[in-house]
Amino acid sequence: MSQHYAVVAEVRGGKLRQVTLEAISAANQAKSDGDRVAAVLAGHQVEALAQELARYVDGPVHVIEHADLETYNAESYHAAVSKALEALSPKAVFLGHTAVGKDLAPKIAAGLQAGQISDVIAIENEGTGVVYTRPLYAGKVFEKKRFASDTAGPQVVTVRPNNFSPAKPLANSGEIVMENYAAPADLRSVVKDVIRKTSGKVDLTEAKIVVSGGRGVKSSDGFKPLEQLAEVLNAAVGASRGACDAGYCDYAMQIGQTGKVVTPEIYIACGISGAIQHLAGMSQSRIIIAINKDPEAPIFKVADYGIVGDLFEVVPLLTEEFKKALA
Numbered sequence: 001m002s003q004h005y006a007v008v009a010e011v012r013g014g015k016l017r018q019v020t021l022e023a024i025s026a027a028n029q030a031k032s033d034g035d036r037v038a039a040v041l042a043g044h045q046v047e048a049l050a051q052e053l054a055r056y057v058d059g060p061v062h063v064i065e066h067a068d069l070e071t072y073n074a075e076s077y078h079a080a081v082s083k084a085l086e087a088l089s090p091k092a093v094f095l096g097h098t099a100v101g102k103d104l105a106p107k108i109a110a111g112l113q114a115g116q117i118s119d120v121i122a123i124e125n126e127g128t129g130v131v132y133t134r135p136l137y138a139g140k141v142f143e144k145k146r147f148a149s150d151t152a153g154p155q156v157v158t159v160r161p162n163n164f165s166p167a168k169p170l171a172n173s174g175e176i177v178m179e180n181y182a183a184p185a186d187l188r189s190v191v192k193d194v195i196r197k198t199s200g201k202v203d204l205t206e207a208k209i210v211v212s213g214g215r216g217v218k219s220s221d222g223f224k225p226l227e228q229l230a231e232v233l234n235a236a237v238g239a240s241r242g243a244c245d246a247g248y249c250d251y252a253m254q255i256g257q258t259g260k261v262v263t264p265e266i267y268i269a270c271g272i273s274g275a276i277q278h279l280a281g282m283s284q285s286r287i288i289i290a291i292n293k294d295p296e297a298p299i300f301k302v303a304d305y306g307i308v309g310d311l312f313e314v315v316p317l318l319t320e321e322f323k324k325a326l327a
């Protein structure tokens with residue numbers, strides 16, 4: 001019997017987040033022949049986004065449109081999404097392993113009495129069941145996991161951003177189903193405002209290139225050459241906890257075990273020693289370039305390319321060369 005795999009869409013700044021298209025790819029990999037991928041979209045003035053989303057899925061897009069859903073609120077989003085999931089009765093629910101996904105997924109799992117596998121980076125459909133891979137112990141080892149039974153109960157999965165190729169548009173758009181929203185009677189919190197702290201124009205967790213600074217930048221001004229390089233490369237600027245703790249930059253930029261996890265195509269680590277807790281947030285990057293004046297720095301063990309030198313000399317040189325090459 002054909003079943004639905006539901007993807008809960010995420011919107012930021014009026015746009016669908018790329019991780020939503022990646023979650024659709026993940027759901028496509030997990031489903032069996034004949035199953036369909038559906039989407040759930042909660043928000044305010046999201047009709048155009050619903051049309052866009054419908055191009056990527058072969059199942060219906062359930063839309064919950066209401067002013068209360070303009071900004072993410074765990075309780076109201078959960079109420080909205082649960083109703084749509086009830087209608088879909090999916091075999092599995094996929095979300096991005098983002099701040100919103102990490103908050104919402106366990107609530108959905110608890111509501112559906114479902115099992116949950118988080119932070120998935122790869123999926124193999126073995127025919128007899130689906131195997132999910134996720135990093136453990138700050139990325140030192142990988143665990144392969146499957147749900148105890150592929151036939152019992154729903155499943156909830158969160159996927160790490162930048163690990164699945166974003167879904168491609170399909171020839172036929174999925175059907176749009178508008179759902180009514182009933183605000184929970186016992187809403188215990190309301191979101192008054194969201195104050196977003198960003199490190200630049202490009203979202204750190206979705207950036208294709210990240211230029212990151214550590215304690216080696218020595219001051220907040222020391223981030224300027226990194227910002228200039230990032231500008232030329234259309235990259236985001238990140239940081240080690242060493243740089244954040246020293247007050248050189250905001251904690252919103254921190255990458256690592258207790259910071260953000262990034263998996264860009266290129267990660268440029270400037271003046272970062274390469275502590276295990278930092279590696280936890282960036283070691284899955286496709287190409288790692290390290291600039292450090294200490295040839296023994298542990299970061300060189302994970303780097304694909306290493307430059308032993310003073311970042312204040314090397315980074316401006318790279319910026320000039322990239323400027324010329326990209327002109």
Ligand SMILES: Cc1cc2nc3c(=O)[nH]c(=O)nc-3n(C[C@H](O)[C@H](O)[C@H](O)COP(=O)(O)OP(=O)(O)OC[C@H]3O[C@@H](n4cnc5c(N)ncnc54)[C@H](O)[C@@H]3O)c2cc1C
Binds near residue numbers: 259273294
């Ligand atoms: C529970 C726990 C959680 C943690 N979570 C995180 C986390 O999420 N993220 C994280 O990053 N850390 C985390 N840490 C901290 C981590 O252990 C390290 O202390 C931190 O990553 C070090 O930051 P750093 O590499 O910038 O600084 P340092 O270790 O001080 O390294 C600075 C590097 O810069 C180089 N350098 C100095 N000057 C220059 C120059 N002019 N040019 C080139 N290179 C230069 C030095 O050779 C050195 O290698 C955590 C620690 C704990 C205990």
